[in-house]
Amino acid sequence: AQSVTQLGSHVSVSEGALVLLRCNYSSSVPPYLFWYVQYPNQGLQLLLKYTSAATLVKGINGFEAEFKKSETSFHLTKPSAHMSDAAEYFCAVSDRYGGSQGNLIFGKGTKLSVKP
Amino acid sequence: NAGVTQTPKFQVLKTGQSMTLQCAQDMNHNSMYWYRQDPGMGLRLIYYSASEGTTDKGEVPNGYNVSRLNKREFSLRLESAAPSQTSVYFCASSEEASGRYNEQFFGPGTRLTVL
Numbered sequence: 001a002q003s004v005t006q007l008g009s010h011v012s013v014s015e016g017a018l019v020l021l022r023c024n025y026s027s028s029v030p031p032y033l034f035w036y037v038q039y040p041n042q043g044l045q046l047l048l049k050y051t052s053a054a055t056l057v058k059g060i061n062g063f064e065a066e067f068k069k070s071e072t073s074f075h076l077t078k079p080s081a082h083m084s085d086a087a088e089y090f091c092a093v094s095d096r097y098g099g100s101q102g103n104l105i106f107g108k109g110t111k112l113s114v115k116p
Numbered sequence: 117n118a119g120v121t122q123t124p125k126f127q128v129l130k131t132g133q134s135m136t137l138q139c140a141q142d143m144n145h146n147s148m149y150w151y152r153q154d155p156g157m158g159l160r161l162i163y164y165s166a167s168e169g170t171t172d173k174g175e176v177p178n179g180y181n182v183s184r185l186n187k188r189e190f191s192l193r194l195e196s197a198a199p200s201q202t203s204v205y206f207c208a209s210s211e212e213a214s215g216r217y218n219e220q221f222f223g224p225g226t227r228l229t230v231l
Contacts, residue, residue: 001182009156032218034219039222041224041225042223042224043120043206043223043224044159044206044208044220045222046220049219076150076191090158090159094218100137103149103161103164103218104161104170104172104218106158106159107158108156108157108158109158
């Protein structure tokens with residue numbers, strides 16, 4: 001079964017520093033990949049998605065992610081953290097084929113803190 | 117466009133009580149989902165409806181039932197609430213249940229406490 005691993009349940013960076021949130025998936029066939037953000041007491045909002053076009057995907061709020069098949073990774077980055085980036089981030093994967101295998105599988109999330 | 121709406125936003129139940137969480141979407145999506153979110157567990161799928169008229173179990177269906185009332189609405193029912201069902205519940209919808217159109221849109225959530 002498909003799975004996704006997010007390394008680090010908590011990441012803390014200083015304002016202006018690089019943000020790197022890690023995500024690895026388990027499928028041997030490249031899946032569709034998503035990053036979601038959840039601000040406190042809100043639902044999840046899509047940041048960006050990989051659907052087999054460009055391997056470097058740009059999302060909202062200055063975030064981007066690079067799909068690396070050889071490393072089965074889809075890490076999320078932002079060059080310069082802002083206080084407003086403090087939130088929880090979820091990586092999710094969807095198989096290319098139908099049925100229950102197509103359901104999104106979420107990682108356990110990484111909480112990002114930004115220090116002034 | 118309201119997107120995905122959920123009611124109620126908050127609910128406190130006593131053990132053994134029943135309740136229904138309501139969800140509606142106005143994006144003409146085919147697929148709808150119910151998740152629960154617990155600290156350190158990420159999101160876990162309870163039930164989903166790939167299309168109107170169909171429902172299927174997800175990862176954690178025990179203690180829940182669902183109804184896909186029409187294309188817009190998908191409700192989640194707790195028949196006899198238990199403290200283990202204390203959680204935040206999210207409804208989501210997507211154009212299709214798999215593949216590149218499985219981008220899911222989430223509602224604001226329902227915070228449920230079972231005493």
